[in-house]
Amino acid sequence: MKSTVGILLAGGLSRRFGSPKAFAELAGIPFYEHAYKALTNVCDHVVIISRPELITRFPSKYDVITDLDWIAGQGPLAGIFSGMNHMQADNYLVLPCDMPFVGPAETAKLLALTEDSSDISAVWNTTEKIPLFSVWDICVQEPLQKELETGQLRVMKFMEKVTTQWINSSEIHKDQLVFRNVNQPDD
Numbered sequence: 325m326k327s328t329v330g331i332l333l334a335g336g337l338s339r340r341f342g343s344p345k346a347f348a349e350l351a352g353i354p355f356y357e358h359a360y361k362a363l364t365n366v367c368d369h370v371v372i373i374s375r376p377e378l379i380t381r382f383p384s385k386y387d388v389i390t391d392l393d394w395i396a397g398q399g400p401l402a403g404i405f406s407g408m409n410h411m412q413a414d415n416y417l418v419l420p421c422d423m424p425f426v427g428p429a430e431t432a433k434l435l436a437l438t439e440d441s442s443d444i445s446a447v448w449n450t451t452e453k454i455p456l457f458s459v460w461d462i463c464v465q466e467p468l469q470k471e472l473e474t475g476q477l478r479v480m481k482f483m484e485k486v487t488t489q490w491i492n493s494s495e496i497h498k499d500q501l502v503f504r505n506v507n508q509p510d511d
C-alpha cells in the first residue's frame with residue numbers, strides 16, 4: 325500500500341480576494357478546514373504550507389510549515405516542493421485552500437483514478453485544466469528541485485515536462501461547480 329501525504333496549499337497572497345483565502349469561510353467553516361477534511365480521510369498525514377505571517381492563525385493541532393527559504397513565496401510549485409521536502413511519502417495529494425467545495429469523496433476518487441505509470445495525475449474539465457487538484461509521485465521531487473533552481477515557476481510548464489495524466493472531472497463528480505476555484509470575494 326502506497327503512503328500518501330496531503331499538501332494543503334495556503335501560502336498565496338490572495339491579492340484578488342483581498343484577505344487571506346485560507347481563513348475565508350464557507351458555511352461558517354474556514355476554507356482551509358474544508359480542504360483539510362478533504363485530504364485527511366485519504367492521506368496518512370496532511371501538511372499545510374502557508375506564509376510566515378499566517379502560521380500562528382492555524383490551531384496548533386495542525387502541521388503547518390512555510391515554504392523553504394530559497395523559494396519562499398514563489399508560487400504553488402514552491403509550496404508543493406516544500407511539502408515534499410517536509411515529509412517522505414510515495415505520493416502527494418495536492419489541494420489548494422481555495423477549492424473549498426472539494427470533499428473527501430472527490431479526493432478518494434482522484435487517488436483511485438491515479439495511474440501508477442504517471443508522474444502527476446491532475447483534473448481537467450471542458451473549459452480548463454485544474455493543475456493544483458492533483459497527485460504527485462515522489463519521483464518528481466528531483467526534477468522539480470532542478471526546475472525551481474532554474475527559476476521556472478509555472479506549474480503547467482513543469483507538468484508538460486513530466487508524464488501527466490489528465491483525468492476528466494466528470495469521472496470524479498458530475499457537478500462542475502465542485503471544482504470551483506475561489507479567486508475573488510464574489511466567486
Ligand SMILES: Nc1nc2c(ncn2[C@@H]2O[C@H](COP(=O)(O)OP(=O)(O)OP(=O)(O)O)[C@@H](O)[C@H]2O)c(=O)[nH]1
Pocket residue numbers: 333334335336337338339340341345373374391396397398399400402403404419420421422456507
Ligand atoms: N505555499 C505556497 N502556496 C502558494 C504560493 N502561491 C500561491 N499559493 C497557493 O496556491 C493556490 C493558488 O494560488 P493563486 O490563487 O494562484 O494565488 P493567490 O496568491 O492565492 O491569489 P492572488 O494573489 O489573487 O493571485 C492557493 O491555495 C495559494 O494559497 C506560495 O508562494 N507558496
